[in-house]
Amino acid sequence: xxxxxxxxxxxxxxxxxxxxxxxxxxxxxxxxxxxxxxxxxxxxxxxxxxxxxxxxxxxxxxxxxxxxxxxxxxxxxxxxxxxxxxxxxxxxxxxxxxxxxxxxxxxxxxxxxxxxxxxxxxxxxxxxxxxxxxxxxxxxxxxxxxxxxxxxxxxxxxxxxxxxxxxxxxxxxxxxxxxxxxxxxxxxxxxxxxxxxxxxxxxxxxxxxxxxxxxxxxxxxxxxxxxxxxxxxxxxxxxxxxxxxxxxxxxxxxxxxxxxxxxxxxxxxxxxxxxxxxxxxxxxxxxxxxxxxxxxxxxxxxxxxxxxxxxxxxxxxxxxxxxxxxxxxxxxxxxxxxxxxxxxxxxxxxxxxxxxxxxxxxxxxxxxxxxxxxxxxxxxxxxxxxxxxxxxxxxxxxxxxxxxxxxxxxxxxxxxxxxxxxxxxxxxxxxxxxxxxxxxxxxxxxxxxxxxxxxxxxxxxxxxxxxxxxxxxxxxxxxxxxxxxxxxxxxxxxxxxxxxxxxxxxxxxxxxxxxxxxxxxxxxxxxxxxxxxxxxxxxxxxxxxxxxxxxxxxxxxxxxxxxxxxxxxxxxxxxxxxxxxxxxxxxxxxxxxxxxxxxxxxxxxxxxxxxxxxxxxxxxxxxxxxxxxxxxxx
Numbered sequence: 276x277x278x279x280x281x282x283x284x285x286x287x288x289x290x291x292x293x294x295x296x297x298x299x300x301x302x303x304x305x306x307x308x309x310x311x312x313x314x315x316x317x318x319x320x321x322x323x324x325x326x327x328x329x330x331x332x333x334x335x336x337x338x339x340x341x342x343x344x345x346x347x348x349x350x351x352x353x354x355x356x357x358x359x360x361x362x363x364x365x366x367x368x369x370x371x372x373x374x375x376x377x378x379x380x381x382x383x384x385x386x387x388x389x390x391x392x393x394x395x396x397x398x399x400x401x402x403x404x405x406x407x408x409x410x411x412x413x414x415x416x417x418x419x420x421x422x423x424x425x426x427x428x429x430x431x432x433x434x435x436x437x438x439x440x441x442x443x444x445x446x447x448x449x450x451x452x453x454x455x456x457x458x459x460x461x462x463x464x465x466x467x468x469x470x471x472x473x474x475x476x477x478x479x480x481x482x483x484x485x486x487x488x489x490x491x492x493x494x495x496x497x498x499x500x501x502x503x504x505x506x507x508x509x510x511x512x513x514x515x516x517x518x519x520x521x522x523x524x525x526x527x528x529x530x531x532x533x534x535x536x537x538x539x540x541x542x543x544x545x546x547x548x549x550x551x552x553x554x555x556x557x558x559x560x561x562x563x564x565x566x567x568x569x570x571x572x573x574x575x576x577x578x579x580x581x582x583x584x585x586x587x588x589x590x591x592x593x594x595x596x597x598x599x600x601x602x603x604x605x606x607x608x609x610x611x612x613x614x615x616x617x618x619x620x621x622x623x624x625x626x627x628x629x630x631x632x633x634x635x636x637x638x639x640x641x642x643x644x645x646x647x648x649x650x651x652x653x654x655x656x657x658x659x660x661x662x663x664x665x666x667x668x669x670x671x672x673x674x675x676x677x678x679x680x681x682x683x684x685x686x687x688x689x690x691x692x693x694x695x696x697x698x699x700x701x702x703x704x705x706x707x708x709x710x711x712x713x714x715x716x717x718x719x720x721x722x723x724x725x726x727x728x729x730x731x732x733x734x735x736x737x738x739x740x741x742x743x744x745x746x747x748x749x750x751x752x753x754x755x756x757x758x759x760x761x762x763x764x765x766x767x768x769x770x771x772x773x774x775x776x777x778x779x780x781x782x783x784x785x786x787x788x789x790x791x792x793x794x795x796x797x798x799x800x801x802x803x804x805x806x807x808x809x810x811x812x813x814x815x816x817x818x819x820x821x822x823x824x825x826x827x828x829x830x831x832x833x834x835x836x837x838x839x840x841x842x843x844x845x846x847x848x849x850x851x852x853x854x855x856x857x858x859x860x861x862x863x864x865x866x867x868x869x870x871x872x873x874x875x876x877x878x879x880x881x882x883x884x885x886x887x888x889x890x891x892x893x894x895x896x897x898x899x900x901x902x903x904x905x906x907x908x909x
Contacts, residue, residue, distance in 0.1 A: 333493060333524070334380070335363060335371050336439075336485035338457035339556075341418060343483045346693065347384025347450035348671065350465065350474065354447045356390060358466040359474075360440020361482045362397055366593065368429070368437055370497035370524055374490030375426040379409075381419045381441050382483030387451040388444045389414040394427055394486075397436040403471070414443065414451075418483075429488065438464075439484055452476070453483035456686045459501045478669060478688050497524040498534065498581060498589070501558075505577055505597040508720050508753070509567055515599055517577060518562040521550065528555040535582040540565055541575050547582065567601055573752045574600050604747050605720030610642045611712045612831045612852040615787070616665055616675040616691060618650035618657075625775045625783070626701075627674030627694040633705035638712070642829045642854040643787040644763050648673065655771050656788045663796045664789075667836045668847075679849040680833060681719070684711050690847055715848075722747045722754050723801075723809070723832050725853035731860045736817040738857065740793075742830045743810035746803070754850060755834065759798030760811055763829040764791040764857075766821055790821055797836055817857075826857040873898040 328334070350357060379392040389411050396404040407427055413419045431437065443451055454463075454476050463476035476482055503519040521536075523529050532549040539545065548563050565577065577599060581592040615631060617624040628645075635641055646664050647656035650673050668677045670691040677691045678684055685692035696704050724744035731738045742760060747753065765787050773783035793813050801809040817823055831852035877897040878886045889896075896904045 328487065329489070331491055331493070332377070332487055332489050333371070334485050335368070335376070335488045336380075337361065337363070337367070337459070337461050337481040338455070339485065340457060342455045342457050343382030343417060343453040344384050344455050344480070345416075345453075348452040348454060348476070348479060349450035350445055350452075351447050351449070353467065354445050356442050357445040358391075358393075358440060358442050359452065359463060359482065360393070360438045360465075360471070361461055361463040361484060363437045363439060364461070365434055365436050366499075368431065368435075369433065370494050371429050371488045371490065372431060372433075373429065373492050374488045375428050376486045377423055377426045377489045378487040379421040379423070379439075379441065380485040380487065381421065382453040382455075383414060383416055383419065383443070383451045384453045385449055385451040386416050387414050387446075387449055388412070389419060389421070389441050390444070391442040392421055392423075393438075393440055393442075395438045396431055397438055399434050403438060411441075420487075426489070439486055440464075441484060454480035455483060456480040456688075460688065475669075479671070480686065480688075494525045495527040496529065496584060498522070498529065498584065499524060499593055500536075500579060500581070500595045503577070503579060503595045503597045505599045506718060508600050508602050508718070510720075511572065511601050511603050512567060514564045514566055515577065516562065516564050517597065518560060519579060519595065520558040520560055521554065522558045523555050528553050529584070533585050535584075536561075537580045537582045538563060538565060539578040539580065540570070542578070548579075570601055572601050572603055572749050574598055600753060602720055602722075602747075602753055603749055605722060606724050606745065606747075606851070608640070608716045608721045608851055609725060610640045610852040610854060611638075611679050611715070612642050612677075612829070612849045613644070614664070614668065614677040614680070614691075615643070615645045615694075616648060616668070616670045616673060616677075617645055618648045618673045619654045619771065619773045619783075619785075620650045620652040621673035622774045622776055623695040624674040625773060625780075626696065626698060627676065629698065630694055630696055630701040630704050631676065633701050634708050637705060637709050641712075642831065642852040644765055644789050644829055645785065645787040646789050647785075656769060656785065658789075660792045660796050661789060664792070667796065678708065678712065679715050679719075679852075680836070681715050681848045683714075684708065719848060719850065720753075721851045722750045723851055725830050725832065725851055727828055727830060727853060727855040727860075729860050731817070731823060731857050733823065736819070736823065738813070738815040738817060738828075738860065740813045740815070740828060740860070741810060742813070743808070746801070746807050746809055748807055750807070754832070757835050758801060758832060758850075759835050760801050760809075760830065760832055761796070761798035762793040762813060763789055764793065764815070764817075765827045765829060766790050767825040767827075768822065787827075790826070791815070798833065801832070823857050827854050828857060828860070829854045873900040873902060875899075 381389055391408050391410055393406050393408040395406040409423055411421050413421065458481060460477045460481055462473045463482040464471040465474045499522055501520045503517065505515055505517045509515050529550060531551060531553045534550045536548045537544055538548060545565055548561065550561060552559060576596050578594055578596040580594040581589045583589060635643065646661045647654040648661055648665050649657050668691045669689060674695050675691045676694045680690045682688055682690055723746045725742060726744050727742055729738065729740035742762060767786040769785040769788050770782055772779050772781045793815055799811065802811045803809045831849050833849040834846050836847050875896045876899050878889050879895040898904060
């Protein structure tokens with residue numbers, strides 16, 4: 276067994292000042308920040324490694340591999356000694372009851388002193404019992420293994436959880452917290468201003484803290500399922516394909532076909548699966564297919580429940596579930612939205628912009644917006660709206676970006692991810708991102724089109740804008756009645772200084788700069804008119820210092836964006852986007868030309884209503900030769 280670091284002081288068993296506390300399940304906003312460092316591509320593909328344990332020892336934690344993150348996090352606004360912890364739930368604890376904790380394992384992204392490790396029982400109401408602590412003096416990058424001179428006996432009832440955590444040294448500039456996307460993700464808590472507060476670490480992964488438990492009574496079988504995945508949307512009549520992982524945390528292997536798992540749709544059993552191969556303390560991937568025949572349009576729940584093992588019913592069986600929606604139709608996606616989060620004092624932001632430039636060169640279906648923040652100084656393009664967007668998308672630093680506000684590029688919970696990759700990886704990352712955008716288009720059907728019409732009066736500098744389009748008959752079911760339409764104005768060609776890998780560039784050109792979120796950064800409700808159509812109008816007076824010739828309108832339809840502190844990132848995705856230059860709107864639309872071969876036969880307004888004669892404003896005119904023209908009638 277790997278030699279453990281011995282404590283420099285004896286174990287302490289003293290009640291702490293933090294007793295009689297309860298967990299605060301509301302997330303504290305804006306505390307965590309990610310290190311502003313360059314990123315290696317191979318960090319994303321690091322294979323898990325096993326801890327070296329004795330025959331009667333097991334890892335207790337939300338995950339039991341040696342994975343840790345080198346892309347660290349920190350609560351830089353609260354320097355000092357910071358207690359941080361997570362809670363091992365009763366079902367996770369069940370196989371360890373009767374054993375004893377003999378060591379802690381703490382993974383760090385950056386070296387910092389770990390001065391104490393501790394445990395405390397948590398009742399079903401979230402009330403924290405008496406703390407037991409052990410003093411410590413270590414804190415290297417990677418895993419710190421801390422032997423306990425006096426073990427902790429796990430004599431808890433079946434309804435009690437256990438808080439496990441440690442104290443580390445937080446400064447105003449270090450990022451030592453490691454969080455990884457392994458297993459099911461659980462919240463973590465910091466002791467801040469007299470209470471344990473959820474700091475939103477589960478948006479990044481599980482806290483890298485584990486206990487080594489020793490027992491002569493580990494069960495033969497303790498089977499758990501995780502990572503059940505289904506498509507978000509399924510066409511009516513198509514099958515639903517699903518995958519999940521299963522593992523035995525007990526001592527024995529599960530023979531092939533020995534485990535039966537019931538598969539249910541909306542509570543009705545539709546089939547039973549068995550494991551195709553033997554497994555033990557390693558995850559194996561399983562999957563299946565269920566039919567949508569007989570199911571209505573809208574939301575449905577797929578549930579998997581452990582049923583029998585070796586022909587015997589499983590006591591207190593675990594269940595996992597996933598939601599999918601059946602749809603009846605969709606449209607081709609017009610553009611993907613990229614929101615780049617940048618700052619002129621961010622030394623690696625030009626690298627992020629360079630990587631995205633590769634992507635823009637590859638594709639013509641991207642609506643680009645750069646949101647400027649104040650990293651270590653005031654960015655000339657920063658506004659209060661920029662700050663709101665930064666907080667809402669849950670960015671942890673610079674340079675970051677959100678891609679259709681969808682999860683899955685870097686992990687399964689965050690919509691904003693770091694893009695400060697080394698230059699030699701830019702082409703490769705851009706190619707992967709392009710494939711990711713294609714994946715989003717395939718996995719998330721588009722339920723609305725976006726057309727941008729209007730005029731820009733160059734003299735008065737007033738923009739008259741209409742955003743309109745078609746929506747599917749089941750749009751409200753698919754996107755929700757609270758779906759939002761958001762309109763941004765951006766500008767290219769802004770020249771001011773930029774920190775670039777430690778050197779100031781005075782004439783750096785900033786493009787796609789967010790100037791204004793029209794109406795609200797959170798968007799507005801779609802104004803639904805006619806049969807399966809919508810139309811929203813906006814009027815904006817363009818400030819004199821903005822160059823209309825270099826400006827674009829970007830419009831997109833999405834789920835409502837929430838405060839990043841809620842952690843509900845998976846429900847903020849952009850369903851469609853489009854963009855047009857103000858210069859094109861300033862020019863109006865082509866004039867109607869009547870010649871011998873083509874005369875107008877039908878007139879339509881922007882709402883699709885047919886008229887006998889041209890109407891004031893924009894007309895869609897069908898010509899006798901079958902062509903279609905746009906006409907502006909003043």
